[in-house]
Amino acid sequence: MKQAELVIIGGGPAGLCAAVSAARSGAKVLIIERNKDLGGQLLKQTHMFFGSEKQYASLRGIDIPAILISELEKYKERVEIIKEATVVGVFEDGVITVLEKEENYFKIAPKALVLATGAYEKYLSFPNNDLPGIYGAGAVQTLMNVHGVKPGNKVLMVGAGNIGLIVSYQLMQAGVKVEAILDAAPKIGGYLVHASKVRRMGVPILTSHTVKEAIGKEELEKAVISQVDEKFSPIEGSEKTLDVDVMCISVGLTPLNELLAMRGCKMKYIPQLGGLVPLRNENYETSVENLFVAGDATGVEEASAAMVEGFLAGLCAAEKIGYRLDNFEEMKNDYLKQLEELRSGPAGKHILSGIEQIVL
Amino acid sequence: MDGKTIVCRCSDVTLKEIRKLISQGYTTFEEIKRLTRSGMGPCQGKTCGQLIMREIANARGQKIQDVKFQTNRPPVVGVKLGLVAEEARRNEK
Structure with missing residues (x-):
């Protein structure tokens, strides 16, 4: 010993x-x-x-x-x-x-x-949440900034806390398109200085939104998002489908x-x-x-x-x-x-x- | 929506299975662990833990802070038994 x-x-x-x-x-x-x-x-x-x-x-x-x-x-x-x-x-x-x-x-x-x-990192449960292409935001940050690997081409960021906002910005620095950042909360959780930076670059930040479902055969191809009410329940009829090959889970x-x-x-x-x-x-x-x-x-x-x-x-x-x-x-x-x-x-x-x- | 919602990635346990067990009266993490192996895989409950606790809390009408997680025991990652034996032998000498 x-x-x-x-x-x-x-x-x-x-x-x-x-x-x-x-x-x-x-x-x-x-x-x-x-x-x-x-x-x-x-x-x-x-x-x-x-x-x-x-x-x-x-x-x-x-x-x-x-x-x-x-x-x-x-x-x-x-x-x-x-x-x-x-x-x-x-x-x-x-x-x-x-x-x-x-x-x-x-x-x-x-x-x-x-x-x-x-x-x-915490995880989220939604249908097909185990498709390749769905990562923790921290994992994507490690892939890019430590190993120099681009995770994909079009990203949906789930979570508008500081990690979600910063990783979104760093994805854009690496030439990756961030389709949207969403958060179930009615307000952006991260610092406004980070949020403003990604917004200025044209990325929508959708509050009171959640991911409803991931779609894909072998890997992530699309994500269905929807608005949520004040009890965080999805609002029927508000669904939208985004073409993305990467989803980052950044929910804390x-x-x-x-x-x-x-x-x-x-x-x-x-x-x-x-x-x-x-x-x-x-x-x-x-x-x-x-x-x-x-x-x-x-x-x-x-x-x-x-x-x-x-x-x-x-x-x-x-x-x-x-x-x-x-x-x-x-x-x-x-x-x-x-x-x-x-x-x-x-x-x-x-x-x-x-x-x-x-x-x- | 026919895709599977995975709650435990180590043992491929779905949200549907967890909800079914809860509806049958298994409303503690330890019981669900014994029936599904959730929490017993390589990650030791780091993915499924809070997801299952949240489901239990919702079903019991409680807050997540009132739901007990599993008992943590060593080792936290897999260790070959041969290595444990080697160290035991070294300490005997």
């Missing part, structure tokens, strides 16, 4: 920041990342970030991992990284099990854990929480945070001692919030196992203040109404 001080599960924005913060405090850190590269969702975010300088605003998401990795290199004598490895179990005695490259399975006994596993993300649930963390389903999330205190420690969380796993938000949560959770987890920075309180208060600022807008109000139900 491998011994470790602080294990960080997930090397995305939250995990990388947690690692920087904990290593800076003096803790020995082990990052376990499922993919070949560190960076998580940042690796496909070709757009510029909002927020303040502390959260790397005005930089493109794809450029942020390199900055965090070079920061980590300052502490390389106490940072270990295992890539292409999945944590498959978290047990009552604190031991975790890891599957590396599907050929090596081993146990680790860490003193503390920061769980930064992120989130995954939900926290990747299975390791937390299996370890016995107290959990609660909070719609504002995207699903089942762990209860946690101000330091981002869960109801299980020495098990910390950060990022989308504790509630779906922007990458900027995930990074600050990571810094905070890493700082507090290190402190918990004996590595307390001289300016610990000052750092902690700064991170808390940054989170407060990030959540001060109208979208933040919604998030905060969820967070107040999970703080221990």
Whole structure:
């Protein structure tokens, strides 16, 4: 069994920041990342970030991992990284099990854990929803921006949140036609600045609309959409058929929480945070001692919030196992203040109404 | 509309099958899992979970937050038993 001080599960924005913060405090850190590269969702975010300088605003998401990795290199004598490895179990005695490259399975006994596993895409049920050509919007973003693969020629985007709007814009940048963006809600969920950008390029955004059916033999050929009433029921007679070979489902993300649930963390389903999330205190420690969380796993938000949560959770987890920075309180208060600022807008109000139900 | 609506992509379970089970009185995720294998495939309920919970909630007149998901158990992805045995042997030494 491998011994470790602080294990960080997930090397995305939250995990990388947690690692920087904990290593800076003096803790020995082990990052376990499922993919070949560190960076998580940042690796496909070709757009510029909002927020303040502390959260790397005005930089493109794809450029942020390199900055965090070079920061980590300052502490390389106490940072270990295992890539292409999945944590498959978290047990009552604190031991975790890891599957590396599907050929090596081993146990680790860490003193503390920061769980930064992120989130995954929700799905929709409608007839023929398993036809090839129907993707999650995040999957399409990975195909295009990470692998350089064009997903198709004519797209229907289902969901007008920020991901739906941004991926629509990036599809157009790649020369793909976006036929329409629709959303069941009566209002556009994403930022108006993103919505205006795609509208200016001639893409209709149809609110109070849903996808009724996908049509195709071997792959997606058409999509039938219809208007919905205030109870989200389709309005008979309002159907329209669109010729599309790609449909992106972008109906929200939900926290990747299975390791937390299996370890016995107290959990609660909070719609504002995207699903089942762990209860946690101000330091981002869960109801299980020495098990910390950060990022989308504790509630779906922007990458900027995930990074600050990571810094905070890493700082507090290190402190918990004996590595307390001289300016610990000052750092902690700064991170808390940054989170407060990030959540001060109208979208933040919604998030905060969820967070107040999970703080221990 | 004669196309299938897939709720569980791992085990090809349709919305029709789920609704039929709910109408027969199987109104918990665990029961539906045992009868259909939904939630037991490679994704461990990441596609079907909220879709089935939503169906249960609608049928019971509840909110989705009042419906229980399945018990999560390790491992979260498939692991070859030989690898588990190897690690057990290493730890015995």
